[in-house]
Amino acid sequence: MAEYPDNLLYTKDHEWVRVDGTLVTIGITYFAQSELGDIVYIELPKVGERLAQNDSFGSVESVKAVSEIFMPISGTIEKVNDSLNDAPDHVNNDPYAQGWMITVKIETPSELHALMSATEYEDFLSENRN
Amino acid sequence: MTEIKRTPLNDAHRALGAKMVEFVGWDMPVQYSGTMPEHLAVRTAAGLFDVSHMGEIEVRGKDALKLVQLISSNDASKLADTQIHYSALMTPQGTFVDDMLVHRFHSEYFFLCVNASNIDKDFDWIASNAKGLDVEVKNTSDKYFQIALQGPRSVEILQPLVDIDLSSIKYYWFKESNFSGIPVLLTRTGYTGEDGFEIYGLPDEAVKVWDKVLEQGQPFGLVPAGLAARNTLRLEAKMMLYGNDIDDTTTVLEADLGWIVKLAKGDFLGRDVLVQQKEKGLSRKIVGFEVLDRTPIRDGYPVFVDGQQIGQVTSGSPSPFLKKNIGLAYLPIDKATIGTEFSVQVRGRDIAVRVIETPFYKRKK
Numbered sequence: 001m002a003e004y005p006d007n008l009l010y011t012k013d014h015e016w017v018r019v020d021g022t023l024v025t026i027g028i029t030y031f032a033q034s035e036l037g038d039i040v041y042i043e044l045p046k047v048g049e050r051l052a053q054n055d056s057f058g059s060v061e062s063v064k065a066v067s068e069i070f071m072p073i074s075g076t077i078e079k080v081n082d083s084l085n086d087a088p089d090h091v092n093n094d095p096y097a098q099g100w101m102i103t104v105k106i107e108t109p110s111e112l113h114a115l116m117s118a119t120e121y122e123d124f125l126s127e128n129r130n
Numbered sequence: 131m132t133e134i135k136r137t138p139l140n141d142a143h144r145a146l147g148a149k150m151v152e153f154v155g156w157d158m159p160v161q162y163s164g165t166m167p168e169h170l171a172v173r174t175a176a177g178l179f180d181v182s183h184m185g186e187i188e189v190r191g192k193d194a195l196k197l198v199q200l201i202s203s204n205d206a207s208k209l210a211d212t213q214i215h216y217s218a219l220m221t222p223q224g225t226f227v228d229d230m231l232v233h234r235f236h237s238e239y240f241f242l243c244v245n246a247s248n249i250d251k252d253f254d255w256i257a258s259n260a261k262g263l264d265v266e267v268k269n270t271s272d273k274y275f276q277i278a279l280q281g282p283r284s285v286e287i288l289q290p291l292v293d294i295d296l297s298s299i300k301y302y303w304f305k306e307s308n309f310s311g312i313p314v315l316l317t318r319t320g321y322t323g324e325d326g327f328e329i330y331g332l333p334d335e336a337v338k339v340w341d342k343v344l345e346q347g348q349p350f351g352l353v354p355a356g357l358a359a360r361n362t363l364r365l366e367a368k369m370m371l372y373g374n375d376i377d378d379t380t381t382v383l384e385a386d387l388g389w390i391v392k393l394a395k396g397d398f399l400g401r402d403v404l405v406q407q408k409e410k411g412l413s414r415k416i417v418g419f420e421v422l423d424r425t426p427i428r429d430g431y432p433v434f435v436d437g438q439q440i441g442q443v444t445s446g447s448p449s450p451f452l453k454k455n456i457g458l459a460y461l462p463i464d465k466a467t468i469g470t471e472f473s474v475q476v477r478g479r480d481i482a483v484r485v486i487e488t489p490f491y492k493r494k495k
Binding site: 037043059061062063064066085 | 160164165169358428477
């Protein structure tokens with residue numbers, strides 16, 4: 001598996017976004033999970049909650065730290081990955097599949113234009129890695 | 131802005147791929163492979179920590195014992211030569227200037243190991259209390275490296291490298307030794323709740339000692355371990371962290387450290403306050419708690435008892451070994467009993483927690 005799959009979009013806060021028609025699925029990137037280390041707890045929103053772009057939609061915690069996660073776009077929560085309650089390590093082991101976090105109904109498709117492609121995200125990472 | 135300080139092992143940490151952070155003015159490794167694996171390695175095999183940032187203050191002279199007895203809550207007259215104990219460096223208010231390990235070479239020479247964040251404050255305080263005494267107080271923090279080898283495999287790893295029988299050093303005793311040609315002080319102490327040793331020596335020899343121990347320990351599962359694992363290990367063992375769990379506003383008795391308070395030894399700083407607290411009873415005490423759901427609780431989160439905020443979590447973390455979330459907090463004395471439930475606020479939500487027996491983790495001897 002590629003560290004940053006080509007079919008996803010990425011944010012500067014290290015979330016990934018997969019677009020399926022009017023829905024997007026959201027998680028955190030390979031880089032984000034490796035920075036955090038072993039994830040022990042994930043707090044996610046409730047289905048039906050409406051959140052705006054850049055709102056915090058929950059938090060991811062490792063032994064060492066808690067880190068907020070942010071909405072890449074505005075929308076209503078359609079689905080939440082409840083399996084992460086028992087197996088938060090899915091986010092470490094399989095960040096783009098089993099480690100998905102939420103599915104959101106798109107409100108403003110133009111918000112997607114601001115997100116980065118895989119290549120752009122990799123450039124962003126290397127620029128910020130000094 | 132003062133320049134950030136580096137231990138003699140700074141390059142070694144970077145070569146090992148450590149993530150470095152600033153900690154009380156020092157550039158220190160917070161983790162190498164990850165806090166979780168490092169923590170578990172110390173519980174099941176061994177871990178190696180650079181703790182050269184810790185301070186050393188040496189007290190020598192005819193009145194050395196007299197000075198140590200004045201500033202410390204524990205009874206240094208009960209220490210044999212080459213024995214060590216944990217103690218509080220006292221304020222006149224019965225609270226902590228710092229906590230420390232007191233090493234007795236002999237009655238005219240004591241070696242104090244203190245927290246990095248407090249070195250200058252401690253030295254000034256001890257020196258100011260030495261007036262009129264026949265004693266010399268020296269801050270020798272720059273004269274030593276300090277490496278902690280911690281975990282159940284520590285003896286096996288260290289034994290082939292030193293010229294003495296390690297089984298002859300009991301827990302909280304020390305010996306001077308020759309480590310592959312390098313003179314070191316070996317103390318059977320640590321801040322993890324495991325068996326192990328702390329190794330002191332001259333800064334120029336630090337890299338040699340570090341590399342040799344790492345190499346020798348590799349087949350036993352030894353890994354380098356950072357400050358993050360050191361913190362979770364000490365919390366599981368309910369060892370106090372100055373600045374979090376104890377400081378100059380908490381008395382030694384409130385910190386549940388009655389075992390280092392020796393009122394019978396005679397006068398010492400803050401003794402009258404502690405005597406009073408003992409007679410009248412405490413109004414609050416530190417307790418250990420576990421979280422009843424899965425929410426991690428962290429340092430500084432607000433603590434609520436009966437709907438009233440009464441303070442903050444002093445230390446809180448997921449416990450890597452016990453696989454639950456634990457923490458420490460001061461509670462009013464009538465609530466500070468095993469089984470009491472109270473709540474901690476996490477991102478606006480009240481999370482239920484319960485007072486449990488401590489230490490959270492105790493090694494099998």
